[in-house]
Amino acid sequence: MTENGDALDADLRVSSCERCPALVESRSQIVNGVGPTDADLLFVGEGPGASEDEQGEPFVGRSGDVLDEALRDAGLARADVRITNCVRCRPPENRDPTTGELANCRGYLDAEIDRLAPELIVTLGKVPSQHLLDRSVAITSESGDVLDARIAGASRRVLLSVHPAATLYDRSQRDGFFETIARAAELSGAGGAEGGSGQSRLGEY
Helix, strand or coil, rough: CCHHHHCCCCCCECCCCCCCCCHHHHHHCCCCCCCCCCCCEEEEEECCCCCHHHHHCCCHHHHHHHHHHHHHHHHCCCCHHHEEEEECCHHHHHHHCCCHHHHHHHHHHHHHHHHHHHCCEEECHHHHHHHHHHHCCCHHHHCCCCEEEEEEEEEEEEECCCCHHHHCCCHHHHHHHHHHHHHHHHHHCCCCCCCCHHHHHHHHH
16 A cells, blocks of 8 residues: 555645545544654554544543543653554544445555554554454453554554543543553653653653
């Protein structure tokens, strides 16, 4: 899918795409990944919801607040990491993206991962986990697992996580989610795991 890679600009953004008629109809804008284009830590979600479609940024709104809080606890700021989605346009009524829609957007995601070459990819929820691993995932029981997967032409280290929204519906998921994000910071070398708050390391980025 070379054409997809060519469609990403220097900031790893897609400026226009008409491949999925239902998503073109339901979106107000394309929601590209945000964060440094050389980040060591990449978070991959499913797709934009209403808040993301409105603001043009992944993981804003309530689930974004949870992710931001977990990042802060791990000694990271949102600006330290890259956050993207499997599909870049909001599905109607916030439904799951279809297999075809995921396939249509996969080249963009692979190109983003290839150019980013992160130390660690964290999948946020069942859909991105299954999409990148190409197998069924029981996300609640597999959350926190680290494995190697061939993604975008290379072996990548992947950490599975529940979606931050899961902590809003089920408070018992919260501690595990925060522990997974702390582990992500440690494994990627991006966090303040050396005893600091992360502030002392900001000059490195």
